[in-house]
Amino acid sequence: MAHAIKLYEHGGPEVMRWESCESGSPGPGEVLVRHVAVGVNFMDISQRRGRSPIPIQLPGGLGNEGAGIIEAVGPQVTDLALGDRIAYAGGGAGAYAERRVIPAHLALRLPDELAFEQAAAMMLKGMTAQVLVKRIHNTRAGDTVLFHAATSGVGLIACQWLRHLGARVIGTVSSTDKVPVAREHGCDHIIVYTQEDLVSRVMEITGGAKVPVIFDSLGAATFLKSLDCIQPRGLAILYGQASGPVGPMDLGLLQCKGSLFVTRPSLSAYTSDRASLLATAHDLFDVVRSGAVKITMRGRYPLREAAAAHREIEERKAAGSTVLLVN
Known part of the structure; x- marks a missing residue:
């Protein structure tokens, strides 16, 4: 039995509950991911508070990016396989979970040089940065x-x-x-x-x-x-x-x-097709691997302690990315 953070009402970090849950099996065009690390974003806090322009349905989960290993592949998935190291951003809230079914078209194979923690800390934020500085404004x-x-x-x-x-x-x-x-x-x-x-x-x-x-x-x-x-x-x-x-x-x-x-803008509008998503992600992977952009870590917390991670971000104690680690 897997575990996940669940939300039954909007409010402070105390409304986040650690519960057992069924991961489910991937359907057509889906994969089951065993998370190794999950990214935390301010969007998660806004959704928990009920103040995000992208609301979540209650009861529901939190989290919009993660990295891990594919444990099962649904029908009609041809470019991913069991054991692939992947990362993703988007697909709706629910990444604060040990395992999760996601649309296969969101899954991006990780280069060997990038660790799971690093990927979970940068996918949503890094692809957003790419869209901002290279596509919405073509910086010169x-x-x-x-x-x-x-x-x-x-x-x-x-x-x-x-x-x-x-x-x-x-x-x-x-x-x-x-x-x-x-x-x-x-x-x-x-x-x-x-x-x-x-x-x-x-x-x-x-x-x-x-x-x-x-x-x-x-x-x-x-x-x-x-x-x-x-x-x-x-x-x-x-x-x-x-x-x-x-x-x-x-x-x-x-x-x-x-x-x-x-x-x-929204990231999803600029990565709505697979080709755009791959181009955005690969540009991010390249600039990080080159060392031109370094991913600064703010903190690491066990997944079950997601509430503590939220409190740190809300108190603005430090700069950088926060990740939740899955045992």
């Missing part, structure tokens, strides 16, 4: 960009990747203790947005030129201010809402501030 050497929450899981990966692509990165952080971490992970300039005036600092850093693009996962606390940091015809990428959702906005504001563009 010499670009100056503004990246909010530079020490978040996505931020630590994306800022290193931006530096690798030759961009000058202005990163924001919530407190001064995060400044050295942001600098170490690719930021050329750092703004403590809770203590400094965002717009005036960006104007100072850029000599009044502003930036062509902002990457914002914070939402309410930063988004509207950020519009004043963007060059005419520039792009605002809102890919999260850690500080709360951005409220209704008069689209005329975009015209007044320089004919700006805004997008609210």
Whole structure:
């Protein structure tokens, strides 16, 4: 009998229950994965609280990425086999489990050089970073960009990747203790947005030129201010809402501030077909294997102690990725 974290109501970490459950057998186009490591993301916390734009059905599970070994293969699966080392992101919440059935088209074979922990810590965050810096905005050497929450899981990966692509990165952080971490992970300039005036600092850093693009996962606390940091015809990428959702906005504001563009992307929309998913993942694997992007670990917890992992992230004690380990 396998075990998993189950949720019967929304609330704090205390609502997460460790229970025995049936893993099920893979149907057509599915595989059964025995997890070795599972990634923890802020999305999981938002879903647990009931505040995520991607809700979960109760009772249900948590977790959106993992890595492990294929234990069973369903009919009509031709490119995966028993014993394959794989990682995945997406497919709906439920990764906080010892075993799980997932759609085979989400499973990605892991290169031998990548460990399960490393893969679980980077799939969702790393593929999101790839989509942000290479597809939504095709970053080129010499670009100056503004990246909010530079020490978040996505931020630590994306800022290193931006530096690798030759961009000058202005990163924001919530407190001064995060400044050295942001600098170490690719930021050329750092703004403590809770203590400094965002717009005036960006104007100072850029000599009044502003930036062509902002990457914002914070939402309410930063988004509207950020519009004043963007060059005419520039792009605002809102890919999260850690500080709360951005409220209704008069689209005329975009015209007044320089004919700006805004997008609210999701990873699933950019990896909806197998070819796009493979290209995104392999680009991530390559940049990590090359050493240009390093995956920073925040903490490791046994799967049954997922509540403790959530508390650490909510208290913002450290930067980096957190993984849950399966015995």
